[in-house]
Amino acid sequence: MSQAAPTLTEKPLVRAAAASTTDRFIRNTWYVAMWSADLAPGKMVSRTILNEPIVFFRKEDGGIAAMTDRCSHRFAPLSMGKLMAGDRVQCIYHGLEFGADGQCVKNPHGNCTIPAAAHLRSYTVVERHTLLWIWMGDKAPDPAKIPDYSCLDDRPAMHITKPGYLTVDAGYELVVDNLLDLSHTSYVHAGILGNADTVEADIKVEQKGDVVAVSRPSKNADTPGILKMMSPPGFERGDQWSTISWYAPCYMILEFGVSKPGEPKEKGTGYFALHLLTPETERTTHYHYSAARWNVLTEGDEKNSAIRDKIFEMRTFAFAEQDVPVIEAQQRLMDQARTPLSPVLLAIDAGPTRYRRVLDRLLSEDMKPE
């Protein structure tokens, strides 16, 4: 032990969170941390993602800092502390300070030595499509792999609903199952997003690479309430277009719309329903959602703003009051079962089966070293 003490930077960061060996999360991918609007300058926001508590704040240069929200000393949440000049966070408990990169930069106690083990893990965050995306894997983050939600950027704000956010006490896979099988709209959302006619739609599943798309067109059917609400007169019945695409591991875009019977989709109207799920834990999910109208046929800013707000209200009601109670109850019963349950699948489950197969493969690939 005659060697000189190594400098801090040469030491391994032993407190960096290692991927849990028991969870089933793909780590080398982008997850939505929150809407951009939810992170005000000068504020810290804490959010648990993949079981890891993370504190977010905006740096003085406009970039986003994200690090483990748990002081390495006695595990107090840093988000309870103080955000200081120079992008530093001071722990509320004993005053340790951390830089935006997670490095402990101040220990006010004793001889003020900063042990290497005090450093925290930090994460890359990219702001895109009005969302904050976090990379929590060990491989190099590639912003080109952020899912394309550019429909949130390329149209007037009047046609985009405000950022929606819910938490769901159920694993994100149950929410994906819900969204990739929209036959449930005829029952859970009868009158709003579906109706008796739409249950009979023929289902077509297409898989291109790792993207799974499920289409459920209905011909000459009663138009669901939400589409009726955003259509000019003459769309009370119509051909409905419904294609939902899943992008691994937890992103979905539904193209939903109506045209007059026999007319092409281009002459119709509708919206892109955007669903972005983030696993908080194996049993809980952050649910971000929005909607962007396409081929708007209604006129007048006032009317279109009112329609936009109505879309938000109807969808929020459908998710929070109709879907979430069912999904949370499902999760409770699954947790309660003494042996693992295996669902008896139906024709409507072709899409959910495909995405789970892709997810299983991506999970095993993700666990392999580079």
Added chain:
Amino acid sequence: MSIEVNAQVNDPAIDSEARPGAPLDVRIARREDAATDIVALELVAPDGRELPPFEAGAHVDVVVEPGLMRQYSLCNDPRERHRYRLGVLRDPASRGGSEGVHRHFTEGRLIRIGQPRNNFPLADDDRPAVLVAGGIGITPLLAMAHALHARGTPFVLHCCARSAERAAFTHELAASAFAASVRVHLDDGAPAQRFSLDEALADTRGHLYVCGPEGFIEFVTQGAAARGWPGERVHVEHFKAEVPQVGTAFTVVAARSGVTVDVPEGRSVAQALIQAGVDIPLSCEQGICGTCLVPVLEGTPEHRDEYQTDEEKAANTHMTPCCSRARSARLVLDV
């Protein structure tokens, strides 16, 4: 916000569809044989009251037994309010739907049905109509013929069937007020009376309504497309086979079990193997879940599942014996 949202959902414009129609309990007032393997059922309200109105092309859900529901088209004149009439073909591969109707739906029995729903409505313009029925596909088109006749829209109803014994409702069509608009085409009849796309679809100015088995619909709609019929004036209603086990017979060898079985039309590979004592775990029984997926050692499967991707199907290394069949005369499976 929740108050506002709830107000939205109570909006009558939206809520009008919120509650699916209440089920109806009806009595089977009359049952008659309409053709070989086809029964016609007349349903009335037990108290003799009027039934909810329906449009030509509409169907109802029928509870065949608890937990088993099937959809059947209404075939009587939509102006009638005292009865609904159904025609039900006994499907040889029935999983209990049509078989249950044929066995247990006797006169006088009370059954539960849904409110009429219409996915196959008539266009409401005055263009002439061409109605083309394949087999039991006659049922919605019969109601349409009544409706078109009543409103004075010119139409021709083509009834295609394999033979006279299998052609339903031909006697009453011949006796109807629109008998002159009906053409019956029998596969085993004289060449002159056979169905001809060229004749039936020559005039492309009207609406075309087609109902029947999948292959028949494809044949007629492709014929219409080739003759320049615009898609928006071609209307179809699919009759789904209860079990898509239509196809030729073939032989399956279960290599590990040392069992060879014949798989006839109407029976699945899994059914044939299980009956021969080979254990095939099943869950969804329709090619969705992949529980029954087995390796293929020899032969070419005809994939009818949704579990495998197109690439996996093309590789032909696995198949789902619950629903898939064979392109080759023989399949050897690693079970």
